[in-house]
Amino acid sequence: MIDAVVGIDIGGTFTKYGLVDKKGQCLRVNLIKTDQFVDFNEFSEHLHKEIQGQCDSLSEEINIKGIGVGAPNGNYYRGTIEHAPNLKWKGIVPFVEKFKKYFPDLPVVLTNDANAAAIGEMVYGGAKNMKNFVVITLGTGLGSAFVVDGNLVYGQDGFAGELGHVNVEQNGRICTCGNKGCLETYVSATGIKRTLFNILCTRFEKSDLRNVSFSELTSEMIYEAATKGDAIAREAFEITGEILGVKLSDVVAITNPEAIFILGGLAKAGEFIFKPTQLSMEKNIFPVFRGTVKILPSQLKGENAAVLGAGALAWKEWNIQSKRYAPGQTS
Amino acid sequence: MIDAVVGIDIGGTFTKYGLVDKKGQCLRVNLIKTDQFVDFNEFSEHLHKEIQGQCDSLSEEINIKGIGVGAPNGNYYRGTIEHAPNLKWKGIVPFVEKFKKYFPDLPVVLTNDANAAAIGEMVYGGAKNMKNFVVITLGTGLGSAFVVDGNLVYGQDGFAGELGHVNVEQNGRICTCGNKGCLETYVSATGIKRTLFNILCTRFEKSDLRNVSFSELTSEMIYEAATKGDAIAREAFEITGEILGVKLSDVVAITNPEAIFILGGLAKAGEFIFKPTQLSMEKNIFPVFRGTVKILPSQLKGENAAVLGAGALAWKEWNIQSKRYAPGQTS
Numbered sequence: 001m002i003d004a005v006v007g008i009d010i011g012g013t014f015t016k017y018g019l020v021d022k023k024g025q026c027l028r029v030n031l032i033k034t035d036q037f038v039d040f041n042e043f044s045e046h047l048h049k050e051i052q053g054q055c056d057s058l059s060e061e062i063n064i065k066g067i068g069v070g071a072p073n074g075n076y077y078r079g080t081i082e083h084a085p086n087l088k089w090k091g092i093v094p095f096v097e098k099f100k101k102y103f104p105d106l107p108v109v110l111t112n113d114a115n116a117a118a119i120g121e122m123v124y125g126g127a128k129n130m131k132n133f134v135v136i137t138l139g140t141g142l143g144s145a146f147v148v149d150g151n152l153v154y155g156q157d158g159f160a161g162e163l164g165h166v167n168v169e170q171n172g173r174i175c176t177c178g179n180k181g182c183l184e185t186y187v188s189a190t191g192i193k194r195t196l197f198n199i200l201c202t203r204f205e206k207s208d209l210r211n212v213s214f215s216e217l218t219s220e221m222i223y224e225a226a227t228k229g230d231a232i233a234r235e236a237f238e239i240t241g242e243i244l245g246v247k248l249s250d251v252v253a254i255t256n257p258e259a260i261f262i263l264g265g266l267a268k269a270g271e272f273i274f275k276p277t278q279l280s281m282e283k284n285i286f287p288v289f290r291g292t293v294k295i296l297p298s299q300l301k302g303e304n305a306a307v308l309g310a311g312a313l314a315w316k317e318w319n320i321q322s323k324r325y326a327p328g329q330t331s
Numbered sequence: 332m333i334d335a336v337v338g339i340d341i342g343g344t345f346t347k348y349g350l351v352d353k354k355g356q357c358l359r360v361n362l363i364k365t366d367q368f369v370d371f372n373e374f375s376e377h378l379h380k381e382i383q384g385q386c387d388s389l390s391e392e393i394n395i396k397g398i399g400v401g402a403p404n405g406n407y408y409r410g411t412i413e414h415a416p417n418l419k420w421k422g423i424v425p426f427v428e429k430f431k432k433y434f435p436d437l438p439v440v441l442t443n444d445a446n447a448a449a450i451g452e453m454v455y456g457g458a459k460n461m462k463n464f465v466v467i468t469l470g471t472g473l474g475s476a477f478v479v480d481g482n483l484v485y486g487q488d489g490f491a492g493e494l495g496h497v498n499v500e501q502n503g504r505i506c507t508c509g510n511k512g513c514l515e516t517y518v519s520a521t522g523i524k525r526t527l528f529n530i531l532c533t534r535f536e537k538s539d540l541r542n543v544s545f546s547e548l549t550s551e552m553i554y555e556a557a558t559k560g561d562a563i564a565r566e567a568f569e570i571t572g573e574i575l576g577v578k579l580s581d582v583v584a585i586t587n588p589e590a591i592f593i594l595g596g597l598a599k600a601g602e603f604i605f606k607p608t609q610l611s612m613e614k615n616i617f618p619v620f621r622g623t624v625k626i627l628p629s630q631l632k633g634e635n636a637a638v639l640g641a642g643a644l645a646w647k648e649w650n651i652q653s654k655r656y657a658p659g660q661t662s
Contacts, residue, residue, distance in 0.1 A: 021497075039505020090351055132487040146585065148484050155462040155479070157623065165617040166581035250497035254477065254585065256486020286496040287509055288413075292488065 001061050002027070005318065006051055007311030009113070010034060010071040012140075015043075017051055018304065019062060020311025024124035027302045028054055040089040041098070048102035066107040068314030069095065070116025070306055072143075079110050085176055086140060109317040113306065114143035114161060115152050117263055117298070118318055120309025122147060125261075126299030132257045136163065136244075138266035138273075141176070142184035142191070146255055163251065164188070168243055172310035187244045189265050190217035196222055198237040199280075207232040216322030223269045237272040244273075245280020252293050253286045259294040265304075267297055332393050333358070334652070336649065337382055338642030341402040343417035343471070346374075348382060348391060349635065351642025355455035357384055357635045358393075371420040379433035397438040399645030400426065401637055403474075408489035410441050416507055417471060422610070441646040445474030445492060446483050447568065448594055448629070450647055451640025455477060456592075457630030463588045467494065467575075469604075470599035472507070473515035473522075477586055486563060494582065495519070499574055518575045520550035520596050525552055527567040527579025538563040554600045570602040575604075576611020584617045585622050590625040595635075598628055 004019040004027060011034060018029035032050060037043035055062050073084040079096025081087065096108045105199055111119075118135040123128040129152045137143040142164035146153040153160045164184035165177055172181025173194060195213060202206070207230050212221065225233035248260055266273055278295050285293070300308055335350040338527060342365060349360035363381060368374035386393050404415040410427025412418065427439045444452075449466040452458040462481045468474040470545065473495035477484040484491045495515035496508055503512025504525060516522055528545060531538070538561050556564035579591055597604055609626050616624070631639055 091606070139443070144585075148479055148486070149482065151480065153479050153586060156589040157587055157619075159619055160585065160587035162584040162587075162617050162619075165584045167577055167615055170577070172613075179615065182617075246498055250581070253493040253496045254475075254483060254491065254582070256488055256491035256493075258487040284498055284501075286493050286511065286513075288488075288490055288493075 001063050003065055005065050005311050005314035006067040007307040007309070007314065008047070008067065008069045009116070009306035009310050010069065010081070010087075011113075011306075012072070016304070016307050017047065017054070018307045019054065019058070019064075019313070020308060020315070022315060024308055024312070026307060026311075027058065029304050030054060035088055038088050040095075043089075044095075044098050044102070045271050048099070054266040057186065063105060064103075066109065066314040066318040067099070067103060068116070068312070068317065069099075069108070069110040069308040070310040070313065071095065071110060072113055074110045074112040074115075075158040076109070076111040076115065076152075076154050077295065079108070081110075083211050086188065107314075107318060108298040109313055110141065111152075111313055112145075112161070113137065113309075115154075116309035116313050117143075117306065118145035118147055118152060118261075118309075119298075119312045120305060121261055121298060122150075123312035123316060124300060124308055125305075126296055127259065127261065130258050132255065132258050134248075134251055134255065134260045136190055136248075136260060136262050136264075138262065138264040140189055143189045143264075146257075148255060149183055149202045157257050163247065166247060166250070168247070170178075183243070183247055187240055187247075192219050192222055192236050192240045192266065195219050195239050199232050199235050199239075201234075203232065205231050207267055209233060219269075221265055227270070234272070237269060238276045240266075241273050241276025241278075241319050242280040245282075246284050247278045248281040248293075248295070249279065249284035249286070252289050254282070256289065257293060259296050261296050270297075332394050334394050334396055336396050336642050336645035337398040338638040338640070338645065339378070339398065339400045340447070340637035341405075341412070341418075342401065342444075342637075342643050343358060343403070343505040344594045345634070346378065347638050348378065348385070349638045349642070350385065350389075351639060351646075353646060355639055355643070357550050357638060357642075358389065360635050360638050361385055366419055371424050371426075374420075375426075375429055375433070379430070386402075391498055395437060397440065397645040397649040398430070398434060399447070399641040399648065400439070400441040401444040401641040401644065402426065402441060403444055405443040406447075406489040407440070407442040407446065407483075407485050410439070412441075419575050422436070428533075432576060438645070438649060440644055441472065442483075442644055443476075443492070444468065444499065444593075444640075447640035447644050448474075448631075448637065449476035449478055449483060449592075449640075450643045451631050451636060452592055453481075454647060455639055456636075456645035457627055458590065458592065461589050463586065465582055465588050465591045467579075467591060467593050469519055469593065469595040471519060471521055473519045474595075477588075479586060494578070497578060497581070499578070500530040516656075518571055518578075523550050523553055523571045523597065524548050524576075525565050526570050527563065530563050530566050530570075534563065534566075536562050540564060548595055550600075554603065557600070558602050565603070568600060569607045571597075572604050572607025572609075573611040576608045576613075577615050579608065579624075579626070580615035580617070582635070583612070583620050587620065588624060590627050592629055594629045596600075602617075
C-alpha cells in the first residue's frame with residue numbers, strides 16, 4: 001500500500017495528471033487534451049475515469065490522500081477557475097465543487113499554476129529551505145507567486161500574484177486584460193515576439209527571422225536564432241531581460257525575497273534571458289538589497305514539474321487540514 | 332495598578348514617547364529633541380530617564396509590560412536602526428541591545444516607522460478587521476508596510492516594504508538612495524516640491540509660489556496655495572496622485588489587499604491627493620480588482636498616532652512572545 005496524492009496540471013492544450021508520493025516521486029503521469037472538451041462537465045467526467053484507470057493499472061494498491069490542481073486563473077479560496085483566457089470553459093468554473101462529486105471522500109484543492117509551481121519548488125525543488133521567495137512563470141503570459149514567511153500570498157480575494165499586469169509603460173502595448181503596457185506584453189513568449197517585431201521595424205541588420213510571419217514566429221525560434229548569433233534575436237532577449245530586471249528590483253523592494261525562480265518556456269533560453277535580467281535587476285535595485293537576491297532556474301527538472309507542484313499543493317493542504325478532513329468527511 | 336507599554340516614535344527632529352494601555356489610550360505623551368543628541372548613548376540614557384520620570388509622575392502605579400519602538404530604517408529582526416539618512420547616528424545603531432541595559436526585565440521590540448503605523452492601524456485604527464492591507468506614509472520620503480493574512484511582511488532580511496524605491500522612470504530624478512527615478516522622488520513632501528518646480532519651469536500660469544525659493548518651499552505651502560485655487564499647486568497634486576495611483580495599481584496586482592491607507596504630512600491635503608490617486612489607481616488596475624480596493628486615511632487621529640503604533644507593536648509582540656518573555660527573563 002502506497003500513500004499518494006493526485007497532481008493535476010491543467011493547461012490550455014494539455015492536462016497532465018499523475019500520482020505523487022510524499023517524497024515527490026511521480027508514480028505515473030498521463031495526459032489528456034484539454035481543448036477537445038468544450039464542456040467542462042465532459043472534461044471532468046473523462047478526467048475522473050482516466051485517474052481511476054491510472055490507479056487501477058498500478059500493481060501496488062494506492063491509498064489516495066487528496067487531489068491537488070494547478071490551473072490558469074485558479075482561485076484557491078473559491079476552488080474555481082475564473083475567466084481563463086486560454087481555456088474553452090468561459091466564465092467561472094466551480095472546479096472543486098464539481099470534481100468532489102467524483103471523489104466524495106477526498107479533499108480537493110486548487111490554485112493557479114504559478115502558485116502550484118511555487119509550492120512544488122518549496123516542497124521538492126530549489127526552495128526547500130527558503131521562507132521568502134518569488135516564482136515567475138514565463139509562458140504565453142507572465143504568472144507569479146509570492147511566498148512570504150513560508151506561506152503563499154493569496155490576498156483578500158485569492159488573486160494576489162498578478163505581476164504580469166504591473167505597468168511598464170503608460171499607453172504601452174495592448175494587453176489581453178484590456179489595459180495597456182502590462183509587463184506580460186513585454187516579458188513572456190508573446191512579449192518577446194512583439195519586441196522582436198519592434199526591433200525588425202526599427203533596424204536594418206539582417207536576420208533569418210525577417211522571413212517569418214508574426215503568426216509563425218515562436219519564442220523557441222527566437223532562441224534558436226540567438227544561439228546562432230542572430231543580433232536581432234539577441235537584442236530581443238536583452239530588452240526582455242532589461243524590462244524584467246527593473247520589475248524584479250521593484251518586487252525585491254516590496255517583498256525582500258531570498259531568491260526569484262524563473263520558470264516556463266522562455267526560461268529554457270538560459271543565459272540569454274537570465275543574464276540581462278540579473279544585470280538589470282542589480283542595476284535598479286535598492287542599494288541595501290544589492291547582491292542579496294539569487295535569480296534561479298527551477299530545480300524541478302523534467303516534464304512533470306507542474307504535476308509535482310499540484311501534488312505538493314495537495315500534500316501541503318492535507319497536512320494542514322488533516323484535522324478538518326477526516327476520512328469520509330468532505331467539507 | 333495599570334498595565335501599559337511604552338511606545339516610542341523616533342523621528343529626525345523629535346522623539347515622542349508615552350504609555351499606552353491595552354485599549355489604545357495614551358496615558359501621557361512627551362517629547363525630546365532627537366537631533367540635539369549627536370551621540371546615541373547620550374540619547375538613550377536621556378530617553379530612559381525621561382520614561383522613568385513619566386512613569387513616576389503618574390498618580391497610579393504602572394505595570395510596564397514592554398517597550399515598542401518605531402524608527403526610520405528600523406530593522407525588526409536585528410533590533411537595529413541602519414543607515415537612517417534623517418538621523419545623526421550614522422551606520423548601524425544596535426538600539427534594542429543598548430536600550431535593554433536600562434530595562435533589563437522588559438521585552439524591547441523595534442521596527443520601522445511605517446510598520447509601526449500599520450500595526451497601530453491594525454490594533455487600534457481602521458484596519459481592525461482587515462487581514463490584507465497596505466500602509467503608505469508620505470513624509471520627507473515614502474514609507475510603506477504590507478500586511479498579508481494578518482502579519483507584517485518583513486522579508487528575508489527585515490527590509491521589505493521599500494515601496495519608496497520602486498522605479499517610476501529610468502534615468503529619472505536622483506534619489507537619496509543613489510538610484511534614479513525612485514517613487515519617493517515624485518511622491519512625498521520632497522517629491523511634490525520637485526514636481527511643483529518642474530511645472531513652474533514648463534508653464535506660464537501665475538502663481539504665488541513663483542516667489543518662493545526651493546529651500547523655503549514646503550508641501551504645506553503647496554497645499555495652502557491649492558486650497559486658494561492656485562492652478563500650478565493643484566497640478567502638482569494631480570501629477571503626484573497620478574504617479575502614486577499607477578504604483579498602487581501595481582501593489583494591488585501583487586498583493587491583492589482590501590485597503591490601502593495613506594498617512595503622513597502629505598495625506599493631510601485630503602482630496603487634493605486622495606482623489607487623483609484613486610482615479611489613477613482605478614484606471615491602471617488589473618480589471619479583476621477594479622472597484623475592490625479602498626484608499627483610506629488613517630483612523631488614528633491626532634498627534635499620538637505614531638506613539639500608539641509603537642505601543643501596539645509592543646502589545647502585539649508581548650502577546651506573541653508571552654511564553655518566551657516570562658517576567659524577569661529578557662532573552
